[in-house]
Amino acid sequence: MGVKAAFIGLGVMGYPMAGHLQKAGHTVTVYNRTGAKAEAWSKAFGGKNAPSPARAAEGADFVFTCVGNDDDLRAVTLGPEGAFEGMKSGAIFVDHTTASAIVAREIYGAAIAKGIGAIDAPISGGQAGAENGVLTVMCGGGEADFEKAAPVIDAYARSVKLLGGPGAGQLTKMVNQICIAGLVQGLSEGIHFAKQAGLDPAAVIDVISKGAAQSWQMENRYQTMIEGTFDFGFAVDWMRKDLSICLEEARRNGSHLPVAALVDQFYSEVQQMGGGRWDTSSLIARLEK
Known part of the structure; x- marks a missing residue:
């Protein structure tokens, strides 16, 4: 049976993602800082839109957010007219923002104090994954809340997993971004090397992608990296935000991330080239400038 849901951040x-919820039979009310975007969503999917997060959350069984950063998340949940003002007792808050584990635990504590559940649930899969409903969702929070939320999240996910208590979802997303950073740099260097060596880089990738070097990035981005096309959604500016979260957490927990720190600097060079809105595969551009 469908649930009543709110989705904040379009x-x-x-x-x-909000569209998939509506199409799955749930009753969805949306809020977006730019109201025209919320109105366009309502026209496209048939759901309602509200003038504030609190109004969107009124009476909802589940409230979902997907916003920019820690401060944005605090504003739409704990701020004036934030979602927590409108949520009913027993409702569950699910946050898909890529944010810090610190703010995830802060939000969890505030939710428990208000008698509502909270799951930090950052996502991976990019714009295409969201549009096709095949995201990977990494969750932190209580098991009972997760068991209630997972079937609803399934509307836009191919994998939903609870990794631990509050903040565990955000920590897992950090691992994801650390791994991607190294993979994209390695792929960039490999393609660049193949070109410089006089090889056909597409033929090379076709061969090595069948072996141990295979990765999602290789299979989905090698051709456009060769062509110098970098317009596939997840921007360099966003990756630098994510890596800053990773590096800050690493300073707290004592882990060593020399490759992630180096790749972060490489992305800063891409920004200086005017590529802040290019996607993350644009690391190759700094090798070929």
């Missing part, structure tokens, strides 16, 4: 990820 960016390139949130817009289609």
Whole structure:
């Protein structure tokens, strides 16, 4: 049976995710800082839109958010007219923002104090994954809340997993971004090397992608990296935000991330080239400038 849901934040990820919820038979009310985007969503999917997070959350069984950063998340939940003002007792809050584990635990504590559940649930899969409903969702929070939320999240996910208590979802997303950073740099260097060596880089990748070097990035981005096309959604600016969260957490927990720190600097060079809105595969551009 469908649930009553609110979705706050209609960016390139949130817009289609909220649409999948509505198409799955749930009753969805949306809020977006730019009201025209919320109105366009309502026309496209038939759901309602509200003038504030609190109004969107009124009476909802589940409230979902997908916003920019820690401060945005605090504003739409704990701020004036934030979602927590409108949520009913027993409702569950699910946050898909890529944010810090610190704010995830802060939000969890505030939720428990108000008698509501909270799951930090950052996502991976990019804009295409959101549009096609095949995101990977990494969750932290209580098991009972997760068991209630997972069937609803399934509307736009192919994998939903609870990794631990509050903040565990955000920590897992950090691992994801650390791994991606190294993979994209390695792929960039490999393609660049193949070109410099006089090889056909597409033929090379076709061969090595069948072996141990295979990765999602290799299979989905090698051709456009060769062509110098970098317009596939997840921007360098966003990756630098994510890596800053990873590096800050690493300073707290004592882990060593030399490759992630180096790749973060490489992305800063891409920004200086005017590529802040290019997607993350644009690391190759700094090798070929």
